[in-house]
Amino acid sequence: MDSGLENVVAAETALSDVIGDIGELIIKGWYVEKLAASMAFEDVAHLLWQSAFDDLPVTQELGKRFGEARVRAFQTLPSTDDVRSVIQYLRLGWAGQQDDESLDTAIELAAGGLVYAAAGIRRFNGLSPIAPDSTLSSSADFLRMITGKAPEADKARALDAYLVTICDHGLNASTFAARVVSSTRAGLTSAVLGGLSALKGPLHGGAPGPVLDMFDEIGEPERAEAWIDAALARGDRLMGFGHRVYRARDPRADALKSAASRLPGTTGRIAFAEHIEREVLGKLRVKYPNRPLETNVEFYTAVLLEALEIPREAFTSVFACGRVLGWIAHAREQISEGRIVRPKSIYRGPLPELVEA
Numbered sequence: 001m002d003s004g005l006e007n008v009v010a011a012e013t014a015l016s017d018v019i020g021d022i023g024e025l026i027i028k029g030w031y032v033e034k035l036a037a038s039m040a041f042e043d044v045a046h047l048l049w050q051s052a053f054d055d056l057p058v059t060q061e062l063g064k065r066f067g068e069a070r071v072r073a074f075q076t077l078p079s080t081d082d083v084r085s086v087i088q089y090l091r092l093g094w095a096g097q098q099d100d101e102s103l104d105t106a107i108e109l110a111a112g113g114l115v116y117a118a119a120g121i122r123r124f125n126g127l128s129p130i131a132p133d134s135t136l137s138s139s140a141d142f143l144r145m146i147t148g149k150a151p152e153a154d155k156a157r158a159l160d161a162y163l164v165t166i167c168d169h170g171l172n173a174s175t176f177a178a179r180v181v182s183s184t185r186a187g188l189t190s191a192v193l194g195g196l197s198a199l200k201g202p203l204h205g206g207a208p209g210p211v212l213d214m215f216d217e218i219g220e221p222e223r224a225e226a227w228i229d230a231a232l233a234r235g236d237r238l239m240g241f242g243h244r245v246y247r248a249r250d251p252r253a254d255a256l257k258s259a260a261s262r263l264p265g266t267t268g269r270i271a272f273a274e275h276i277e278r279e280v281l282g283k284l285r286v287k288y289p290n291r292p293l294e295t296n297v298e299f300y301t302a303v304l305l306e307a308l309e310i311p312r313e314a315f316t317s318v319f320a321c322g323r324v325l326g327w328i329a330h331a332r333e334q335i336s337e338g339r340i341v342r343p344k345s346i347y348r349g350p351l352p353e354l355v356e357a
C-alpha cells in the first residue's frame with residue numbers, strides 16, 4: 001500500500017521528465033530553462049501536441065486557430081466567473097454539445113481558458129470583460145483582455161515564460177487526475193475539468209496566492225524570522241517550499257525569478273522575496289535535517305504574476321491556462337494506452353458477520 005503513490009509508476013510518457021534528485025525538468029527534450037527563455041504559448045502547445053493529434057497544423061496556423069477560438073469563447077461567455085463552471089457549461093451543459101477527444105476541442109479548451117480567466121479578473125476588479133483580439137499572440141491578448149491596452153512586449157514575453165515553464169510536469173496530481181478521467185473515454189473537456197479540480201488545492205496549484213499572503217503578513221524583512229518561527233511552531237506548511245519529487249531546487253523557480261527580474265520595477269520585490277526565501281530555507285534545514293525541502297515553482301510564480309498585475313485570487317486560473325496544454329497531451333497519451341486506470345484498495349472495514357451480529 002502506498003497512499004501517496006510516490007513509488008508507483010502509473011504511466012509511460014514522452015512529454016516530460018522531472019529529475020528530482022538533481023533538480024532538472026525536461027519537456028519534450030528541452031531543459032525547462034531553455035524553453036522558458038525562447039518559446040511562446042503557441043510554440044509549446046505545438047511541441048506538446050505534436051504526437052497527440054495527427055491533424056495538428058504548423059505553429060503559425062495553430063496560433064491563428066487559438067485566436068479564432070478566443071473570439072468564439074468570448075461570444076458565448078456565460079456570466080459565472082468560476083472557470084470550471086464556465087467550461088462545464090460550454091461543453092457539457094448544452095443540448096447537442098458532446099465532449100470528444102478532437103483537436104478542435106483541445107484548441108477550444110486551451111484558447112477558452114485565457115478568455116475565461118481574463119473575464120474573471122475583469123469582473124473581480126468590478127469591470128466588464130474585454131473582447132479578444134484574434135490577431136495578437138495568446139499571451140499579449142490575455143494581458144490586453146485584462147488591462148484594455150496592448151501590453152509592452154516584455155510583459156507578454158514574461159507571461160509566455162510563465163505559461164511555458166508550467167505547461168507540463170510529469171505525473172503531478174492534476175495531470176494524473178486528467179489521465180484517470182480520460183482513461184474512461186469521458187472526453188478532453190472532462191479530463192481538463194478533472195485536472196482543474198485537482199490543481200486548485202493549496203498543496204498543488206493553489207499555493208502561489210498564499211505566498212503573497214505570507215509576504216503581506218511578514219511585511220518587513222526584519223519580521224521574517226519571527227513570523228517563520230511561529231508558523232513552523234504551529235505546524236504550518238510554508239507555501240512555495242517542498243516538493244514530492246524534487247530533492248534539489250525546483251528549476252522552474254529560477255526560470256520564473258529570471259523572467260520576473262527582466263520586468264521593470266521588480267528589483268525591490270525580488271530582494272524581499274529572496275530574503276524570505278533564505279530565512280525559510282535556513283529554518284527548514286534545521287527542522288528537517290534529513291529531508292531536503294527547497295523552493296518550488298510557486299514561490300517565484302507569485303512574484304512574477306504580481307508584477308504582471310494579476311490579482312492573487314486568479315493565480316491558480318492562470319496556472320491552469322498553461323497546464324491545460326499538458327493535461328490535453330497527457331489525456332491523449334492515456335487514451336492511446338487503451339486501458340482504464342483502476343488501481344486496487346485494501347478493505348479495512350467491518351466483516352458482514354460482525355455487522356449482522
Ligand code: ACO
Binds near residue numbers: 288291
Ligand atoms: N513547510 C513546512 N513543512 C513542510 C513543507 C513546507 N512547505 N513541506 C513539507 N514539509 C514537512 C512535512 O510537513 C513533513 O513533516 P512531518 O514529517 O513532520 O510530517 C516533512 O516536511 C516531509 O514532507 P514531504 O513528505 O516532503 O511532503 P509531501 O511530499 O507529502 O508534500 C508538498 C509535498 C505537498 C508540496 C509539501 O511540500 C507542501 O505542502 N508544500 C507547501 C505547499 C506548496 O508549496 N505546494 C506547491 C507545490 S508545487 C506544485 O504543486 C505546482
